[in-house]
Amino acid sequence: MNEPPEPAAPVVPFRRDADSPGPSGPSDLPDAPRGEATTSAARRPARLADPPRDLSTALVRVAPPTNPEPDLDQPPPPPDDSALRLGDVDAWGRSEHIREIARTLYDPLYRRWFRAEWEGLEHIPREGGALLVANHAGAIPSDAPVIMHGIETELRRPVYGLAEFLLRSLPYVGTLWSRAGGVAAHPENAYRLLRDDQQLALVFPEGTKGTSKHYRDRYKLHRFGRGGFVEIAMRSGVPVVPIAVVGAEESMPIVWKSARLARMLGMPYVPVTANMIALGPVLGLVGYFPAKFKLRVLPPVHFGTEANAERYSRSRVMEESELIREQIQDALYDMLRTRRSVWFG
Amino acid sequence: MRVLVTGIGTFWGSRVAQELESRPDVEMVVGLGAEEPVLPLERTEYVRSDSSYSILQRLVHATQVDTILHTHLIVDSTQMSGRSLHEINVIGTMNLLAAAGSLNSPVTKLVVKSSTLVYGANRTDPYFFREGAERTGPPRTRVERSLVEVGSYVRDFAADNPHVLVTELLFTNVMGDHMATPFSKALRMRMVPEILGFDPLLQFTHEDDVTGALIYSTVRDAPGAFNVAGDGTITWSEVARMARKRRFPLPPVLTGVVAEPLRMLGWVDLPEEMLDLLRYGRGVDNSRFKATGFRYRFTTVSAVDDFLRGMRLEATIGERQPSYRYEQDVESFFRHSPAVLPDRQ
Numbered sequence: 001m002n003e004p005p006e007p008a009a010p011v012v013p014f015r016r017d018a019d020s021p022g023p024s025g026p027s028d029l030p031d032a033p034r035g036e037a038t039t040s041a042a043r044r045p046a047r048l049a050d051p052p053r054d055l056s057t058a059l060v061r062v063a064p065p066t067n068p069e070p071d072l073d074q075p076p077p078p079p080d081d082s083a084l085r086l087g088d089v090d091a092w093g094r095s096e097h098i099r100e101i102a103r104t105l106y107d108p109l110y111r112r113w114f115r116a117e118w119e120g121l122e123h124i125p126r127e128g129g130a131l132l133v134a135n136h137a138g139a140i141p142s143d144a145p146v147i148m149h150g151i152e153t154e155l156r157r158p159v160y161g162l163a164e165f166l167l168r169s170l171p172y173v174g175t176l177w178s179r180a181g182g183v184a185a186h187p188e189n190a191y192r193l194l195r196d197d198q199q200l201a202l203v204f205p206e207g208t209k210g211t212s213k214h215y216r217d218r219y220k221l222h223r224f225g226r227g228g229f230v231e232i233a234m235r236s237g238v239p240v241v242p243i244a245v246v247g248a249e250e251s252m253p254i255v256w257k258s259a260r261l262a263r264m265l266g267m268p269y270v271p272v273t274a275n276m277i278a279l280g281p282v283l284g285l286v287g288y289f290p291a292k293f294k295l296r297v298l299p300p301v302h303f304g305t306e307a308n309a310e311r312y313s314r315s316r317v318m319e320e321s322e323l324i325r326e327q328i329q330d331a332l333y334d335m336l337r338t339r340r341s342v343w344f345g
Numbered sequence: 346m347r348v349l350v351t352g353i354g355t356f357w358g359s360r361v362a363q364e365l366e367s368r369p370d371v372e373m374v375v376g377l378g379a380e381e382p383v384l385p386l387e388r389t390e391y392v393r394s395d396s397s398y399s400i401l402q403r404l405v406h407a408t409q410v411d412t413i414l415h416t417h418l419i420v421d422s423t424q425m426s427g428r429s430l431h432e433i434n435v436i437g438t439m440n441l442l443a444a445a446g447s448l449n450s451p452v453t454k455l456v457v458k459s460s461t462l463v464y465g466a467n468r469t470d471p472y473f474f475r476e477g478a479e480r481t482g483p484p485r486t487r488v489e490r491s492l493v494e495v496g497s498y499v500r501d502f503a504a505d506n507p508h509v510l511v512t513e514l515l516f517t518n519v520m521g522d523h524m525a526t527p528f529s530k531a532l533r534m535r536m537v538p539e540i541l542g543f544d545p546l547l548q549f550t551h552e553d554d555v556t557g558a559l560i561y562s563t564v565r566d567a568p569g570a571f572n573v574a575g576d577g578t579i580t581w582s583e584v585a586r587m588a589r590k591r592r593f594p595l596p597p598v599l600t601g602v603v604a605e606p607l608r609m610l611g612w613v614d615l616p617e618e619m620l621d622l623l624r625y626g627r628g629v630d631n632s633r634f635k636a637t638g639f640r641y642r643f644t645t646v647s648a649v650d651d652f653l654r655g656m657r658l659e660a661t662i663g664e665r666q667p668s669y670r671y672e673q674d675v676e677s678f679f680r681h682s683p684a685v686l687p688d689r690q
Binding site: 081084085086087089090091092093165166168169170171172173174175183184186187188189192 | 468469470471472473475478540541542543544546577578579580582583586587597624625628630644645646647650
C-alpha cells in the first residue's frame with residue numbers, strides 16, 4: 001500500500017479507509033433522508049438500535065434480556081474484510097495507488113509545463129462535501145487534471161472528477177480514467193459522493209459545449225446546462241465552490257471543427273487544433289502548448305436551502321446557476337486584465 | 346405461521362424450508378415444486394406440481410397458508426431454455442399471484458426472491474442503484490425481461506391487495522459453496538474470463554445472507570422492494586487475484602459473437618447478462634434493507650473469500666456435499682405413520 005506522507009495536524013487524512021463506505025464528515029445531520037432510502041437513514045436506526053450499555057457496576061439489578069433465544073435475524077456484524085483485500089479500488093473505481101502514480105507522472109507537467117498557480121485555495125473546505133465548479137476548455141481539456149492534481153497535492157484531499165459517460169465505454173481508457181478518480185456524471189453519483197461520502201466532486205457545467213468552442217470564443221462561458229449542478233448541491237446540502245481557470249484555452253486551442261464529421265462518427269465534436277497543425281495529428285492529441293495556468297478559487301456559495309427536499313424551485317436553481325456563471329466570468333475577465341503573456345502569465 | 350415455499354426442488358427452496366422448520370413460530374411448511382426436495386427436511390410437506398403452479402389456488406385454500414415465499418425465479422439463463430424460463434418466471438408468478446389474491450384467500454404475506462438483474466448493466470447507469478430506480482436501457486436478455494415483468498406484476502399485486510405485506514428482494518450475484526452461478530463457475534475454471542480493457546466493480550452476496558434475508562422478511566414485516574448485496578464492492582480482476590487465477594481476455598468488440606462458440610463448446614459458461622456485467626459492472630445501494638434492521642454476516646469481499654476457501658478445500662478432498670435423495674416412502678413414514686412417536690424423531 002502506498003501510504004502518502006502524513007500531512008500536518010489539522011489536515012484531513014488523505015486516504016479514507018478503503019472498506020468503510022461511510023462519510024468522513026458528519027453523518028447525523030438533522031434533516032430528513034431523501035425518498036425512503038439513504039445511507040444516513042440506514043445509519044440512524046442502527047445507532048438507535050444499539051443495546052443500552054450494561055451498567056451493572058451500579059447496585060441495580062439489571063433485568064436479563066427479554067429475548068434469550070439466539071436471534072437468527074441479528075447475526076454478529078460482518079467481519080472486517082480489509083485484511084482480505086488485495087487491491088485498493090474504492091466504490092467509485094478510484095485506486096489511491098494508481099492515483100499516486102498518476103500524480104508522480106503528472107507533477108512535472110503541472111509544475112514545469114503549465115506552472116500552475118493558485119489563489120484562494122483556502123476557500124476549498126478541508127472536510128465535508130463540496131461541489132467544485134469550473135470553466136472548461138481545450139479540445140482535450142487540460143483543466144480537469146490540473147485542478148485535481150493541484151487540490152490533491154496542496155490540500156491532500158481526494159477529488160473525484162465527474163465526466164461524460166462516453167469514457168466509461170472505452171476499453172483501457174475508461175478503466176484507467178476511473179482508477180485515476182474519474183466518475184461518470186450521473187446526478188445519483190454526484191449526490192452519493194457529496195452527501196453520503198462527503199467528498200469533493202469536480203464538475204464542468206458547460207460540458208462539451210465548453211471544450212468544443214472555437215479559439216476566437218475563448219474565455220466566453222457557455223450556458224451552465226440547466227443548472228443541474230446547483231440542484232445536486234442543494235439536494236446534497238453542500239456548498240458550490242466556483243473556480244476560474246486561465247490557461248486551458250491556450251493549451252489546446254480549436255481552430256476549426258466539423259459538425260458533420262462529428263455526427264458521422266457519433267462523437268460530441270471533431271476539432272482541428274493548433275497543436276495538430278504544429279505537431280501532427282497524433283502528437284497533437286497529447287502535446288499541450290505550455291500556456292501558463294492560473295486558477296482562482298472563489299468563496300463558496302451556500303444556498304441555505306434544506307437538503308433532500310422534495311423539489312427545488314426551477315427559477316431559483318436557474319438564478320443561482322446564472323449567478324455562479326457570472327462570478328466565474330467576472331473572475332476570468334479580471335484575471336485576463338492582469339495577464340501580460342499567455343505563456344508567462 | 347403457515348408458510349408455502351415454492352421451488353422446493355431447488356437449493357433455495359429446500360434451504361429456506363430447512364430454516365423455517367427449525368423455528369417454533371412456524372406452524373407448518375408446504376414445499377411446492379416440480380422436483381423433489383434437494384436437502385433433507387423434517388416436517389415440510391412436499392407437493393409436486395407442474396412448473397407453472399396451476400394447482401396453487403386449490404392448495405392455498407386447502408392448507409390455509411398465510412405466507413408465501415416465492416423462491417422459484419430463474420435468474421441464470423444458462424440453466425434452461427428461454428421458453429421454460431418464461432413459463433416458470435412469468436406464468437408461474439402470475440398463477441401464484443392469482444391464487445394469493447383470490448377471493449377469501451388466507452394469504453397475508455408474500456416474499457419474492459428476485460435479482461438485481463432487473464436494473465441491467467449499461468454505460469449510462471448510476472454506480473449504485475437505489476430501489477425503484479429505472480433501468481437506463483430496455484432489457485436485452487430473456488431472463489432480464491422476465492424478471493422486469495415479474496417485478497411489475499408483484500407491484501400491481503401489492504397495490505391491489507393492500508392487506509397483503511409484499512416484499513420483493515433483489516439479490517446481487519451470490520457466492521457460496523452450494524450455488525453454481527455464472528460467476529462461481531467462471532472462478533472454478535482454469536482461467537477466468539474477462540473483457541479486454543474492462544475491469545468492472547461488482548458486488549456479491551453470501552448464500553447464508555440470501556437465506557437470512559428471505560427468512561428475515563418472512564418472519565418480520567418488511568414490505569417493499571429491497572436490494573440485497575454485501576457491503577463494499579470489488580473489481581473483477583481483484584476477485585481473480587484472490588482466486589489466484591489467470592485471466593483470459595474476450596475482445597471488447599463483438600464479445601457476444603466470440604463468446605457464443607466458446608459457450609457451445611462448453612469452454613465457458615457466459616450468459617449474455619454476465620457479459621454486460623463484465624463490461625460495466627453493477628452496484629446497488631443496500632442501505633434500505635439494513636434500515637429495516639437486517640444485518641449481513643458477510644461483506645462482498647468476505648463472501649468471495651469464503652467461497653474461495655470452500656473451493657480450495659474441494660480441490661483437496663473432492664466433492665464435499667453429501668448427496669441427498671428424497672424417498673417418498675421414507676418421508677411419509679416418518680411424517681405420518683402412527684409408529685413414529687412425535688418427540689423421538
